[in-house]
Amino acid sequence: MSGHTANDKKHGRKVYRYHPRSDEHSKTLCRMVMEDLLVACPPLAEHAKSRMIVGEINAEFTFANGKVKNLDLALGTPADPVVQPVVPTPIMSGRIASLRISIEAKQCMTEHSKTKPRIFDELSSSHEIVHQGDPQAIAAGIVVVNIADRFASPLRQEKDGPLTFTPHRQPTVAESMVRHLRGLKMRDRAGEVGFDAFATIVVNCDNVGPCTLHTAHPAPQPGDHDHYLTFLQRISAAYAGRYAV
Numbered sequence: 001m002s003g004h005t006a007n008d009k010k011h012g013r014k015v016y017r018y019h020p021r022s023d024e025h026s027k028t029l030c031r032m033v034m035e036d037l038l039v040a041c042p043p044l045a046e047h048a049k050s051r052m053i054v055g056e057i058n059a060e061f062t063f064a065n066g067k068v069k070n071l072d073l074a075l076g077t078p079a080d081p082v083v084q085p086v087v088p089t090p091i092m093s094g095r096i097a098s099l100r101i102s103i104e105a106k107q108c109m110t111e112h113s114k115t116k117p118r119i120f121d122e123l124s125s126s127h128e129i130v131h132q133g134d135p136q137a138i139a140a141g142i143v144v145v146n147i148a149d150r151f152a153s154p155l156r157q158e159k160d161g162p163l164t165f166t167p168h169r170q171p172t173v174a175e176s177m178v179r180h181l182r183g184l185k186m187r188d189r190a191g192e193v194g195f196d197a198f199a200t201i202v203v204n205c206d207n208v209g210p211c212t213l214h215t216a217h218p219a220p221q222p223g224d225h226d227h228y229l230t231f232l233q234r235i236s237a238a239y240a241g242r243y244a245v
Helices: 025-042 042-049 112-131 174-181 226-241
Strands: 006-008 014-017 056-063 069-076 096-108 138-146 197-204 212-214
Touching: 025 042, 025 056, 025 069, 025 096, 025 138, 025 226, 042 226, 056 096, 069 112, 096 112, 096 226, 112 138, 112 174, 138 174, 138 226, 174 197, 197 226
Parallel strands: 096 138, 138 197
Antiparallel strands: 006 014, 056 069, 069 096, 197 212
């Protein structure tokens, strides 16, 4: 994120690290998760190596019940011959026949209080749609929450005015969002309701300067169900238990 430049065509500014009308950060996050999953889950890595698994980012997938959903990251068995790697991982890209892993990626960079109900509802809907379509599929969610005390939103700038920052009451609003997301339902086995895995990542990003990962409170701590390492472990365990052959 620190090295990314988001081009805002309306105001001609090119200093932003994040733009709410771009999905570049979501796609990059999904690629990074794929890389980590290949390390954390040996059966998945073996299936990828054997071309038994393909992946898509921003995949439009039709479930057996006819429900169509756009998935931020989808991994599953190939419907067609594989084409090329989903850079920079060895997972090949291609249309998915049977979904095995779905990941919903969200960001909350500013207006935390206003965003809370929308992001919670979208995440809840995500695992419900996936599991209604295939109860065995692994549904996971990941959210990036900003803890910076100010944020330069591209949507709040005047064309010829100085750069404007929105102040944040930190760490209060970030802590409130992390706590709010912990209310999402989780499941431990197929047939139950909830995410198979969920993680919150906290970053410090004012959208102009360098961005840093925030690991202290209120970020989830090692062992918490919403910590990133727990997220990887839960997906890996579920995949090994349901799909390892």
